Amino acid sequence: MNxxxxxxxxxxxxxxxxxxxxxxxxxxxxxxxxxxxxxxxHLAAEILHxxxxxxxxxxxxxxCKDCPYRSRSWAAG
Numbered sequence: 001m002n003x004x005x006x007x008x009x010x011x012x013x014x015x016x017x018x019x020x021x022x023x024x025x026x027x028x029x030x031x032x033x034x035x036x037x038x039x040x041x042h043l044a045a046e047i048l049h050x051x052x053x054x055x056x057x058x059x060x061x062x063x064c065k066d067c068p069y070r071s072r073s074w075a076a077g
Contacts, residue, residue: 060073
């Protein structure tokens, strides 16, 4: 998408590390058509731009207690 790779060979993989007694790494490869790849590229670019602007959308949950961005979040209460 950015000219650094062959667009036909562009793949996306999710690496999932299970946090269990015996940790395991699972790799899930996705299958996407060109339109889905373009949508993913634009979404990722928008997210990176928001991060650069300091936009942090809160996702309240158990992890809030240890979040380094807690002071910036309305979800922290």
